[in-house]
Amino acid sequence: MTDLPLFPVDDADLARLRTRLADDAAASGVLDVAYRTVDSPIGPLLVAATQKGLVRVAFGLEDFDAVLTALAQRVSPRVLESRPRLDAVATELDEYFSGRRQGFDLPLDFAMSSGFRQEVQRYLPHIGYGQTRSYKQVAESIGNPKAVRAVGTACATNPLPVVVPCHRVLRSDGGLGGYLGGLEAKSALLELETTSGA
Structure with a gap:
């Protein structure tokens, strides 16, 4: 058995691969829940959205893996990190935390409550x-x-x-x-x- 050479993959390459995977999944109709993390003055926030709208905002003290598992169980198992799909969410949160936004204009999905x-x-x-x-x-x-x-x-x-x-x-x-x-x-x-x- 021959050893195959390992090629280092840098963070930029990984980011491009993740983006391509998310884009391909969305184009194929197999991405139901997109998520990403955003920095905020109150710590990291996990944000997730469906096609209907923002479905979850989670604080850093919550277990993000548990949050993603709950989304997979209650909304859809087709959950994938997709930064571009949540750019508007990240922008509005940034505006809110900098005092430039007093209300959110994001579509919301209340699938996690009833x-x-x-x-x-x-x-x-x-x-x-x-x-x-x-x-x-x-x-x-x-x-x-x-x-x-x-x-x-x-x-x-x-x-x-x-x-x-x-x-x-x-x-x-x-x-x-x-x-x-x-x-x-x-x-x-x-x-x-x-x-x-x-």
């Missing part, structure tokens, strides 16, 4: 930039004033944090409550909006 949770998550973008509401106020706004805990659960399981602004929902006493990305991230987002919106 029922009451999805109803709450669809309501959250109606809370204006730099504003907050209590869990109770959100429950009242969607016509279910006794569902305060359920609103909290819907916020805690929001598959599209930052873009669908669950960070704008606080406890009635003004406390932060919980946040999937951690309380430090929630505080940072609220501070960003307070200082940028002034």
Whole structure:
């Protein structure tokens, strides 16, 4: 048996190969979920989209492999990294974090939630930039004033944090409550909006 020579592949070559694979998969109709990671002031974010729109934003403290596995199980097993397909998402997030964007214009896919949770998550973008509401106020706004805990659960399981602004929902006493990305991230987002919106 003869040893074949190994040819080093640099990062640029790997990036081109990944892009070509993603392009070929998309052209062949076999790419259902595209993803990439983006840097942000609150740490790396994994963003994923279907043909319908942005389906997942995950924080660095979440296990990205577990997030991708959940997408494969709940949306489609045809998941592939594709940076160009998520360029618009990366651009809007960058604009938001630099204080140049107060609302997102991205199509959204709520496939990772359903029922009451999805109803709450669809309501959250109606809370204006730099504003907050209590869990109770959100429950009242969607016509279910006794569902305060359920609103909290819907916020805690929001598959599209930052873009669908669950960070704008606080406890009635003004406390932060919980946040999937951690309380430090929630505080940072609220501070960003307070200082940028002034």
